[in-house]
Amino acid sequence: MEFADIVMSRYATKKFDTRKVPETKIRELLELVRFAPSAMNLQPWKIKVITDQKVKEQLKPAAFGQEQITTCSHLLVFCADPDYDRLIRRLGVLLKTHGVPEEVHTMVTGMAVQFTGGMSPDQKFAWSQAQTYLALGNALNGAKALGFDSCPMGGFDPKEFTRILNIPPPLVPVMLCPVGYAADKPMPKVRFATEEIIF
Template identity: 35%
Template sequence: MNQNNTVAAPSAEQVMRERHSVRQYKRDVVIPEATLNEILELAATAPSSWNLQQWRFLVIQNQAQKDLVRPIAYGQQQVSDASAVIVILGDLQAQITGREIFDGMLAAGHVSQEIRDNMVSQIEGAYSFEQVARDEANKNAGLGAMQLMLAAKSKGYDTVAMGGFDKAKLVEALNIPARYIPVMMIAIGEAAAPGRPTPRLPLSKLVINESF
């Protein structure tokens, strides 16, 4: 018996198997700031192209702000009821971050000047193409979003990812700079009703070995 009455953290497999999309939340549940920050920190350990960390997390907890966003999300009730709504943003100008990261690595002695210059040149060359910048913003923000949902589940909270919202109105309502694009919204909180079990395709329909 654990003398400290602590509960063992769930395994990664348990978190992945038990995570379901929840659309009904207990209203007025406040996630402790330290816990929410830990969830966001865990989400931010996700991998990203060139380590540019193209995600940004716009956190909405104020009830009036959630109620403002709800009609923009076509009236989805979970936007108002969940403890927090996280707007996942993708960075269209992540080459700026690239310079910061590799300048820092150079100053710390982790890379040579040659490696720093090569990486920055590669990043800025890729980001000179608008479509590449947009693809990278969406792709890498998605990695951060999935990790956020798993991190939340590991801390005992449920989530649902939402793509149904008016992006233009959201940008206007939340004063989102042109550098960032809304990729999805994630509601997070305590479930008022469990998520529906969802059937999964068998591996025979999902896995292609070697080649089609």
């Protein structure tokens, strides 16, 4: 499928038909997520993949009873990671193992330390959250490209999800991405004209 067709045919699926997406396809999807861009390449996200139906049933009330939670094949819980000390150290190690010259990785991690050093905890969280949304974008279009459907979902209680899934701090669940095969039909696309969004 052309990228334009993927973008135009992807839609926020409200109900899936409970068929399982093969694990190989989920791995491919996670590869697409993994290659998302991020500021200074810090990749401040983690994803919890839920397949257990009992766990999905437990989570459903914490997502306002939305049916995608229990009818999807896999539920991807996108968590923002705001721990920049650890993220920067981790990137330093990764750059080293990729043979990036010492002076380059010292410069990159130094810039990151300087940039994040002045941020409040709220700013760090907001920055991580924004980038986690970019990774989610890859998952949404990626699912369509791989032959299945998805829904971006912000309608859930992050505290309840953290409790039920035992998500360790400092990770914060910020978006859900149930994936599977749609059991509904897309609504017509309703979007503002290009002239409305450029100025």
